[in-house]
Amino acid sequence: xxxxxxxxxxxxxxxxxxxxxxxxxxxxxxxxxxxxxxxxxxxxxxxxxxxxxxxxxxxxxxxxxxxxxxxxxxxxxxxxxxxxxxxxxxxxxxxxxxxxxxxxxxxxxxxxxxxxxxxxxxxxxxxxxxxxxxxxxxxxxxxxxxxx
Numbered sequence: 001x002x003x004x005x006x007x008x009x010x011x012x013x014x015x016x017x018x019x020x021x022x023x024x025x026x027x028x029x030x031x032x033x034x035x036x037x038x039x040x041x042x043x044x045x046x047x048x049x050x051x052x053x054x055x056x057x058x059x060x061x062x063x064x065x066x067x068x069x070x071x072x073x074x075x076x077x078x079x080x081x082x083x084x085x086x087x088x089x090x091x092x093x094x095x096x097x098x099x100x101x102x103x104x105x106x107x108x109x110x111x112x113x114x115x116x117x118x119x120x121x122x123x124x125x126x127x128x129x130x131x132x133x134x135x136x137x138x139x140x141x142x143x144x145x146x147x148x
Contacts, residue, residue: 008040010083010105014132017083017107020047020060021139027052031139034060034084036068036077036101043080044068060084061092065099077101085136087129090115097122104128107136 013035020033024047036044046063050056061084069075081103087110088096096104097120104121105128117127 010128010131013037013042013081013083014085014105014107016042016045017085018132018135018139020045021085021136024048024060025139025143031143032060032084032086034064034082036064037081037083038068038072038077038079043071057091059089059092061088062095065095065101069099075099081105083131085132086110086140087113089113090120093117093120096125101125105131107132108140109133 016035017033020035021031022033024033025031029048029051031048033047034045035042044064044067046060046067048060049058049063061082064082065077068077068080077099078101080101082096082101083105085107087106087108088104089110093115100122102124103126107130109130121127
């Protein structure tokens with residue numbers, strides 16, 4: 001009997017979020033991408049749309065939360081995981097807390113962040129920090145170097 005390899009790992013889903021970040025980069029948006037996963041299935045994909053929508057709240061995480069909620073027909077994402085290429089800002093972390101998402105996995109650290117993870121996320125949310133950090137950082141650096 002062959003052993004089945006589980007291809008649906010955290011790294012796999014973070015690479016899917018990186019694909020979304022590349023779409024944002026190509027559209028001249030800050031390259032942040034996100035996917036929300038339930039039972040090893042992507043139920044939402046999103047990237048930053050702040051320029052396109054002229055909306056400062058149109059972050060990848062916010063777009064993904066909305067899409068996942070619509071997919072599920074529910075406002076809570078209790079058994080879901082968010083994979084996002086950049087550490088969520090305070091606005092997005094607050095929205096994730098309200099969604100009661102089970103897990104957040106992010107790539108690059110937001111060095112401008114000025115809040116305490118333990119306070120803003122839902123108490124039951126677990127965090128996995130720095131997954132594929134180098135790839136996430138490189139995309140962000142390339143974007144901002146291009147803008148200068």
